[in-house]
Amino acid sequence: MDMLWSASTTMRNPERTLSFLQTAKEIEGEVWNDETQIKYQVLLIKNRFYTPTDDRLSPSQIAVLRDYTHQMTYREAGDIFDSKNYVDPDMRGRTSFDPLEKLGLVALDVDENGAQIIRVTDFGNLFLSGAIDLGEMVFTSLLKTQFPNPLSRDRRDYNIKPFIGTLRLIRRVNELCAERGENAKGISKEEFGIFVLSLKSYRDIDRVAEKLLVFRNEKSRCANDEERKSYVDAFISEYLVNFPNPHKNTREYTDNIIRYLRLTRYIYIRGGGYYVDLEPRRMVEINAILEHDNGAAREFTLNEYTQYIGDYRAYELPFETPAQLREIVTGALAEINTLSAELGERLESIAIADTADVLRAQIAELRERRLELQNLVLRRNYQEAERIDEVIHALENIRAIDTKPSIALEKWTNIALNVLDDAVKIQPNAPLGDDNEPTFTAPSGVPDIECYYDGFGAVCEVTMLTGRDQWYNEGGQPVMRHLRSFEQANSANENYCLFVAPRLHTDTINTFWNAVKYEYEGRRQKIVPITITGMIDILGAVRNVKAARKPFSKDDLRRLYDDCVDISELTDSTAWTGHINSKIREWGTALGA
Numbered sequence: 198m199d200m201l202w203s204a205s206t207t208m209r210n211p212e213r214t215l216s217f218l219q220t221a222k223e224i225e226g227e228v229w230n231d232e233t234q235i236k237y238q239v240l241l242i243k244n245r246f247y248t249p250t251d252d253r254l255s256p257s258q259i260a261v262l263r264d265y266t267h268q269m270t271y272r273e274a275g276d277i278f279d280s281k282n283y284v285d286p287d288m289r290g291r292t293s294f295d296p297l298e299k300l301g302l303v304a305l306d307v308d309e310n311g312a313q314i315i316r317v318t319d320f321g322n323l324f325l326s327g328a329i330d331l332g333e334m335v336f337t338s339l340l341k342t343q344f345p346n347p348l349s350r351d352r353r354d355y356n357i358k359p360f361i362g363t364l365r366l367i368r369r370v371n372e373l374c375a376e377r378g379e380n381a382k383g384i385s386k387e388e389f390g391i392f393v394l395s396l397k398s399y400r401d402i403d404r405v406a407e408k409l410l411v412f413r414n415e416k417s418r419c420a421n422d423e424e425r426k427s428y429v430d431a432f433i434s435e436y437l438v439n440f441p442n443p444h445k446n447t448r449e450y451t452d453n454i455i456r457y458l459r460l461t462r463y464i465y466i467r468g469g470g471y472y473v474d475l476e477p478r479r480m481v482e483i484n485a486i487l488e489h490d491n492g493a494a495r496e497f498t499l500n501e502y503t504q505y506i507g508d509y510r511a512y513e514l515p516f517e518t519p520a521q522l523r524e525i526v527t528g529a530l531a532e533i534n535t536l537s538a539e540l541g542e543r544l545e546s547i548a549i550a551d552t553a554d555v556l557r558a559q560i561a562e563l564r565e566r567r568l569e570l571q572n573l574v575l576r577r578n579y580q581e582a583e584r585i586d587e588v589i590h591a592l593e594n595i596r597a598i599d600t601k602p603s604i605a606l607e608k609w610t611n612i613a614l615n616v617l618d619d620a621v622k623i624q625p626n627a628p629l630g631d632d633n634e635p636t637f638t639a640p641s642g643v644p645d646i647e648c649y650y651d652g653f654g655a656v657c658e659v660t661m662l663t664g665r666d667q668w669y670n671e672g673g674q675p676v677m678r679h680l681r682s683f684e685q686a687n688s689a690n691e692n693y694c695l696f697v698a699p700r701l702h703t704d705t706i707n708t709f710w711n712a713v714k715y716e717y718e719g720r721r722q723k724i725v726p727i728t729i730t731g732m733i734d735i736l737g738a739v740r741n742v743k744a745a746r747k748p749f750s751k752d753d754l755r756r757l758y759d760d761c762v763d764i765s766e767l768t769d770s771t772a773w774t775g776h777i778n779s780k781i782r783e784w785g786t787a788l789g790a
Contacts, residue, residue, distance in 0.1 A: 201394040216246040229313040234290030243274035265669030301506030318507030336461040347499040361492035369406040383474025390447030399492035478631035485516035522556035529563040536570035571633035576615040582744040619751035668704035710770035738785030
C-alpha cells in the first residue's frame with residue numbers, strides 16, 4: 198500500500214534530534230546488536246531524553262522519573278525499562294536510533310566479522326559541535342533524502358526526493374496560476390496534505406499541479422461549508438484510495454511536515470497561516486536548485502547511500518557561484534534599502550565582492566541587517582492601541598495559534614517587548630526565516646530574547662511547560678546561567694530577567710527566590726517570574742497609556758521590575774507570586790493616573 202510522506206519516517210521530533218544524537222555518541226564504536234539497542238534506550242531514559250509512560254512502573258520508579266533533581270543511574274533507568282516488559286525490547290532502541298540514521302547523522306559500518314559498528318558521521322559531528330544549527334541540518338538532509346533508498350524497506354515503487362518535489366510542485370502551481378491570470382499564492386495546507394504528501398514520482402508533478410487546481414476550482418464553486426466538506430471528503434476517498442487512513446493522515450501529517458520544512462528557510466507561510474509558498478527572498482537559490490535537480494531518486498548501494506547521506510558536502514549547492522551569489526547580495530541589499538526608506542533611515546551601499554567566500558559572508562551580514570530592520574518595522578507597526586490588542590489576543594489564545602505553542606509564545610513575547618518602544622535593541626535568539634518569523638525556539642545556551650535599554654538590560658525566557666519539568670528544563674539553572682552570562686557581558690548596567698509561563702511551578706519560584714533573596718554563584722540576581730496573564734496585564738496597562746496619548750518609557754518598565762524583585766518585606770517564597778501580581782496591578786493603575 199502507498200504511504201503518505203510522513204515526518205515519522207525521516208525526522209521524528211526534530212527538536213529531540215540533538216539529544217538523541219548526544220546519547221548515540223556515548224555508544225559510538227560499539228556493535229549494534231540487540232544488547233546495544235536496549236542499552237541505547239536505557240541511556241535515553243537515564244539522560245531524561247525519553248520518558249516512558251507510568252503503566253507497569255512502581256511508585257518508587259515513577260518518583261525517580263518525576264524527580265528532576267535526582268541524577269538517575271544506569272541501573273535505575275534499566276530497571277524502569279525492564280519493568281515495562283516490552284514484547285520486543287530491542288526494537289525500542291532501533292526505533293529511537295532509526296531517524297538519526299535516515300538523517301545521515303549516524304551510520305552502521307560493517308567490520309571484517311560482519312558486525313555493524315556505530316559511528317557518528319562527519320555530518321553528525323558538525324551538528325553536535327554547533328557548527329551547523331537545526332535548520333541547516335534539516336535542509337542538508339532533506340536535499341538528499343529520497344524514496345526509494347537503501348535504508349528504507351518501503352516505497353520501492355517511488356521515484357522522488359520529497360523536498361525537491363515539494364518545491365517543484367509549489368512553483369508549478371504558481372506558474373499555472375500566473376499563466377491563467379489567477380493569483381499565485383502557493384498551495385493551501387489542505388492541498389498540501391492531499392497532493393504534496395502523496396507525491397510518488399518526480400514525473401507526476403505537472404499532472405498533480407493540474408489536478409490540484411481542478412480540486413481548488415471545484416471546491417470554490419461549492420455553495421457552503423457543508424458542500425465543501427462533502428466535496429473534499431469524496432475527493433480524498435477517490436484520489437488517495439490506495440493510502441491508509443488518508444482523511445486522518447493528511448490532516449495530522451501536514452502541520453508537522455510544514456513546521457519542519459520551515460526550518461530550511463525555503464518555505465514561506467502566508468494568508469494568515471493558511472497557505473504554503475516558496476520563500477520569495479530565496480528564489481535565486483530555489484530556482485538554481487530546481488534547474489539542477491529534477492527530484493528523481495538516484496541509484497545507490499547501501500554503502501554508497503550511507504556515505505552520501507552522512508556527508509555534509511555531498512550535495513553541491515548550484516547557486517554557490519560568484520554570479521548567483523552576487524545576485525543574492527543585490528537582492529538582499531535592495532530589500533534593506535526598501536526597509537530603510539520605510540523607516541526614514543539613510544540608504545545603504547556596499548562594494549559587492551568577487552569571490553564566493555567573501556560573498557557568502559556579505560550575504561550573512563545583509564540578512565542579519567535585514568532582520569534588524571524588520572524588527573524595527575515590527576516595533577513601529579505595533580505602537581497603536583489596536584495593534585496592542587492583537588498581541589493581547591494572541592497571548593490569550595496561544596495554544597490555539599496555528600503553530601507550535603512554544604514557538605508562538607517566543608514570537609508574541611518578542612512583539613510584546615517591542616510594544617514598549619523604548620529599547621535600544623530587542624534581539625530574539627530564535628532562528629528566524631527571511632520573513633522575520635521564528636522557525637523554531639531559541640537554542641539552548643542563550644536567552645530566548647535579549648533586551649538592551651539605555652541604562653539597563655534584560656533577558657526574557659519563556660516556556661509553555663507548567664509541571665516540574667518547567668523547573669528542570671527552564672526555571673532552574675538554565676535561566677540563572679543565561680542571566681549571569683548576560684550580566685557579565687553587560688556589567689556596566691543593572692540587568693534583569695523576565696520569565697514568562699502559562700503557570701509558575703512551585704520549584705521554579707523557590708529556585709528564583711533563592712537567587713533574588715540570597716545569591717546565585719555569589720551574587721544576587723533580579724528575576725521577575727510572571728504568567729502569560731501577567732504579561733497580558735502589563736500590555737493592557739501600556740495599551741491604555743498609549744490610547745490616552747500619555748508618555749511611556751523604559752523607566753516605567755524598570756520601576757515595575759524593581760518593585761517585583763523587592764521582596765524585603767516578604768517572609769517566604771509562597772507570597773512572592775501574589776506580591777508580583779499586586780505590583781503589576783498597582784503599576785498599571787499608577788500609569789493611568
